[in-house]
Amino acid sequence: MSDHAVPFDRDAIRGIQRRLQFDVQTASIREVNAIVNAIERDLGVRFIRMEFGVPGLPASPIAIEAEMRALCDQQLAHVYAPFEGVPALKEEGARFWKLFTDLDLPPHSVVPTVGAMQACFASIALASLLKGPASTILCLDPGFPENKLQMRLFGARHESLDLYYYRGDALVRAIEARVRRGDVTAILWSSPNNPTWVVLNEAELAGIGRVCDRYDVFAIEDLAYFGMDTRRNYLVPGEPPFHPTVMRYTTRAITIVSSSKMFSYAGQRLALMFLSPSLSDLRVPALTARLGTDNVARGLIGGIVYPNIACAPESSQYGLLAMLKAANAGDQRLFEPARVYAARAKVMKRLFLEHGFHLVYDNDLGEPLADGFYFTIAYPGYENGADLMGELLHYGISAITLAAAGSCRREGLRACVSMTSEGQFDTLAIRLRRFHEDHPA
Amino acid sequence: MSDHAVPFDRDAIRGIQRRLQFDVQTASIREVNAIVNAIERDLGVRFIRMEFGVPGLPASPIAIEAEMRALCDQQLAHVYAPFEGVPALKEEGARFWKLFTDLDLPPHSVVPTVGAMQACFASIALASLLKGPASTILCLDPGFPENKLQMRLFGARHESLDLYYYRGDALVRAIEARVRRGDVTAILWSSPNNPTWVVLNEAELAGIGRVCDRYDVFAIEDLAYFGMDTRRNYLVPGEPPFHPTVMRYTTRAITIVSSSKMFSYAGQRLALMFLSPSLSDLRVPALTARLGTDNVARGLIGGIVYPNIACAPESSQYGLLAMLKAANAGDQRLFEPARVYAARAKVMKRLFLEHGFHLVYDNDLGEPLADGFYFTIAYPGYENGADLMGELLHYGISAITLAAAGSCRREGLRACVSMTSEGQFDTLAIRLRRFHEDHPA
Numbered sequence: 098m099s100d101h102a103v104p105f106d107r108d109a110i111r112g113i114q115r116r117l118q119f120d121v122q123t124a125s126i127r128e129v130n131a132i133v134n135a136i137e138r139d140l141g142v143r144f145i146r147m148e149f150g151v152p153g154l155p156a157s158p159i160a161i162e163a164e165m166r167a168l169c170d171q172q173l174a175h176v177y178a179p180f181e182g183v184p185a186l187k188e189e190g191a192r193f194w195k196l197f198t199d200l201d202l203p204p205h206s207v208v209p210t211v212g213a214m215q216a217c218f219a220s221i222a223l224a225s226l227l228k229g230p231a232s233t234i235l236c237l238d239p240g241f242p243e244n245k246l247q248m249r250l251f252g253a254r255h256e257s258l259d260l261y262y263y264r265g266d267a268l269v270r271a272i273e274a275r276v277r278r279g280d281v282t283a284i285l286w287s288s289p290n291n292p293t294w295v296v297l298n299e300a301e302l303a304g305i306g307r308v309c310d311r312y313d314v315f316a317i318e319d320l321a322y323f324g325m326d327t328r329r330n331y332l333v334p335g336e337p338p339f340h341p342t343v344m345r346y347t348t349r350a351i352t353i354v355s356s357s358k359m360f361s362y363a364g365q366r367l368a369l370m371f372l373s374p375s376l377s378d379l380r381v382p383a384l385t386a387r388l389g390t391d392n393v394a395r396g397l398i399g400g401i402v403y404p405n406i407a408c409a410p411e412s413s414q415y416g417l418l419a420m421l422k423a424a425n426a427g428d429q430r431l432f433e434p435a436r437v438y439a440a441r442a443k444v445m446k447r448l449f450l451e452h453g454f455h456l457v458y459d460n461d462l463g464e465p466l467a468d469g470f471y472f473t474i475a476y477p478g479y480e481n482g483a484d485l486m487g488e489l490l491h492y493g494i495s496a497i498t499l500a501a502a503g504s505c506r507r508e509g510l511r512a513c514v515s516m517t518s519e520g521q522f523d524t525l526a527i528r529l530r531r532f533h534e535d536h537p538a
Numbered sequence: 539m540s541d542h543a544v545p546f547d548r549d550a551i552r553g554i555q556r557r558l559q560f561d562v563q564t565a566s567i568r569e570v571n572a573i574v575n576a577i578e579r580d581l582g583v584r585f586i587r588m589e590f591g592v593p594g595l596p597a598s599p600i601a602i603e604a605e606m607r608a609l610c611d612q613q614l615a616h617v618y619a620p621f622e623g624v625p626a627l628k629e630e631g632a633r634f635w636k637l638f639t640d641l642d643l644p645p646h647s648v649v650p651t652v653g654a655m656q657a658c659f660a661s662i663a664l665a666s667l668l669k670g671p672a673s674t675i676l677c678l679d680p681g682f683p684e685n686k687l688q689m690r691l692f693g694a695r696h697e698s699l700d701l702y703y704y705r706g707d708a709l710v711r712a713i714e715a716r717v718r719r720g721d722v723t724a725i726l727w728s729s730p731n732n733p734t735w736v737v738l739n740e741a742e743l744a745g746i747g748r749v750c751d752r753y754d755v756f757a758i759e760d761l762a763y764f765g766m767d768t769r770r771n772y773l774v775p776g777e778p779p780f781h782p783t784v785m786r787y788t789t790r791a792i793t794i795v796s797s798s799k800m801f802s803y804a805g806q807r808l809a810l811m812f813l814s815p816s817l818s819d820l821r822v823p824a825l826t827a828r829l830g831t832d833n834v835a836r837g838l839i840g841g842i843v844y845p846n847i848a849c850a851p852e853s854s855q856y857g858l859l860a861m862l863k864a865a866n867a868g869d870q871r872l873f874e875p876a877r878v879y880a881a882r883a884k885v886m887k888r889l890f891l892e893h894g895f896h897l898v899y900d901n902d903l904g905e906p907l908a909d910g911f912y913f914t915i916a917y918p919g920y921e922n923g924a925d926l927m928g929e930l931l932h933y934g935i936s937a938i939t940l941a942a943a944g945s946c947r948r949e950g951l952r953a954c955v956s957m958t959s960e961g962q963f964d965t966l967a968i969r970l971r972r973f974h975e976d977h978p979a
Contacts, residue, residue, distance in 0.1 A: 151617070155615070156613075161609045165606055169606075174601065174802075174804075174805050174806050175594075175595060175596050175802040175803060176592070177804045211847045218845060218846050243848075246841065246844075247845045247846075249830065250828055250841060250842060361615075361616040362616060364615050364617045364849075386690075387690055388690075400687065400691060404688045405656060405659050405688075406653060406659075407653050407655040410806055410807045412853070416615075
């Protein structure tokens with residue numbers, strides 16, 4: 098049924114949209130998901146589903162077996178883990194950091210959280226307290242939309258610099274110009290970037306790090322897609338090239354590494370927060386009223402993460418521990434998801450480009466854009482990404498708008514490769530060809 | 539070595555205290571824990587450890603097997619659970635609520651969280667937003683100390699009514715007198731109460747519920763010790779007596795049921811938040827700015843819980859689901875921890891009372907206090923619980939002060955039975971007898 102002819106019955110889709118009160122102009126990712134589910138069910142068709150940024154590959158047996166050992170042999174399910182994390186995981190995390198970034202970190206600067214979501218949440222909570230209520234978090238956009246919900250919850254102001262307009266020296270200059278006004282507490286970004294898959298390079302990270310140290314600003318660096326820029330092989334432990342991170346260039350970094358995408362471990366909710374070692378000594382008096390201490394690291398861990406969740410789930414900590422041990426020992430199977438997604442992206446991006454689409458964010462400072470989890474697309478004649486998304490629904494292809502991720506580019510869509518297997522590439526090609534025929538540029 | 543003669547070497551203990559900079563007057567629960575660990579190690583002795591409120595019994599094999607099925611057979615580890623919870627768990631939770639409280643609840647009003655800690659965190663965040671920045675949360679104290687850290691983080695004011703002075707009609711009158719001033723957003727308590735193990739009765743709950751409805755105030759009811767008041771058998775599904783809850787008496791309840799203590803499942807971090815059905819329709823315009831909606835239930839789930847953790851850990855949701863299914867089917871093995879702790883408390887409390895101690899909170903409105911996870915103790919001649927705690931350290935018995943839990947009773951200690959097995963009762967008796975001999979009243 099995946100070869101069902103496109104476009105689908107327009108009347109039927111209109112009917113489903115009416116029934117679900119679906120408005121393409123305002124649809125959230127969940128609403129896109131719901132309308133696609135309904136169309137698949139009602140019409141007996143199957144979409145090329147590119148709307149959700151979720152892992153599409155099973156977790157490693159290394160993690161599953163370690164979890165089962167923790168539950169059965171170690172009988173840990175009834176025990177609270179230490180609130181600052183299982184010591185062995187903190188140590189292995191510090192070793193991981195050293196082996197893959199060549200940076201030294203004491204184990205107490207490695208903190209397990211309930212996914213990168215909670216790590217971002219805690220970092221943003223901290224940032225909202227650093228300089229009083231009128232302070233601002235500077236976002237390098239587009240970005241992870243949920244970060245904006247987190248800022249809203251904490252009443253943190255935010256401003257945006259769009260990576261479409263600012264890269265390289267211009268990015269650093271724009272950041273410094275804004276930070277110089279004194280009210281910025283933190284700079285927040287993801288790299289490889291959700292949704293554009295551009296990657297900040299060493300010069301940009303060095304520039305941002307310099308600004309952070311100079312103006313007492315925190316870098317909140319979301320490496321949710323650690324190691325998934327496959328243009329270079331960052332994944333041989335202890336060997337250069339080492340993974341880029343702003344922590345190389347500033348004493349004020351909070352770097353977040355998720356296990357959800359890199360290790361396909363999203364359901365078990367485990368990420369690591371890496372704190373610049375100096376945060377263990379840094380004191381910010383403004384924190385005391387809300388965190389009970391002026392010590393930044395202690396306030397973040399004991400005043401935010403701990404009263405938020407008590408501790409990260411116990412068996413998952415052992416699952417991640419086992420994967421880090423294997424990765425640190427050079428077991429390359431752990432990094433297989435990154436390679437699979439890259440291979441998919443290479444083909445799928447080409448198919449879109451062959452059929453009249455172009456990339457929206459295509460500037461990676463002279464390098465070809467990496468192949469990975471996401472890419473961004475637009476089509477001639479569509480100035481509004483929502484219209485393009487709505488039209489693609491008739492061709493059995495789903496995506497979300499870039500506007501939903503805070504991009505200034507209204508014409509664009511984010512496409513995620515994770516749910517599309519190799520066996521669906523022919524269907525994708527057929528549908529894109531028909532779309533292109535029906536919409537001559 | 540558990541029979542090592544008491545009191546221990548006073549010089550040695552003084553030395554350890556100096557080395558750890560231990561101040562009995564200001565010691566946190568973690569510092570008490572650390573000093574006891576050090577004394578045990580250095581002196582080769584074993585304490586009767588009553589300082590930590592952690593489960594001491596292994597989790598049910600029903601949960602462990604269900605988790606393993608989720609991980610191995612269902613291959614769920616790489617999948618994000620729905621952010622509002624696994625549907626089957628929400629349904630089984632609603633069934634649990636009906637069978638054990640006789641109250642109807644739609645599944646969408648049941649929300650899994652990362653332990654009761656996150657559920658309290660989210661409820662307090664909500665309460666802090668309901669009536670603007672000058673509003674107050676009214677705590678029935680003593681209580682779970684971490685709730686105060688949560689209020690501090692959100693900048694929520696709180697005031698306290700102490701259950702030592704206020705019970706029954708007097709409690710309800712005192713609550714109403716305070717709430718009438720208009721700035722209270724929520725009333726927060728735990729019952730059975732940590733640390734006193736007093737239990738609010740139906741008349742008190744009815745009174746509090748009436749006040750909540752009358753003054754638009756939320757009840758945040760922490761049932762972390764659900765079913766663990768063993769004076770009545772609340773644990774036969776579908777049969778009276780039904781478990782007490784304020785939700786029977788108000789349309790504005792958020793009731794939190796932890797799996798940590800009742801089911802000894804603390805490490806896997808799973809609790810359920812039960813929301814009064816009317817919260818799905820209730821609108822509070824003040825919420826929109828921070829939660830993106832004025833709808834209370836949607837704001838709590840989509841504006842707080844979701845951007846905090848994305849979703850609760852997947853395999854643990856299946857573990858709790860299996861336990862609820864068994865409990866709902868009448869499998870009494872699930873509730874065994876409550877009975878074990880009650881049996882321990884019965885003996886241990888008697889031993890303390892036989893050797894000159896008395897209970898601090900002993901008023902359960904004419905009923906004998908239930909036997910359960912905690913009880914409260916004081917000793918003649920000790921006006922300061924910290925001094926009593928410091929002296930008991932020499933007798934191999936550890937506890938924490940009631941002051942640390944927000945109690946007005948400075949003389950008292952909280953004693954938790956969970957880590958003391960039956961085989962240690964003789965040692966406890968010997969130590970208490972010696973303490974009593976050395977400290978004639």
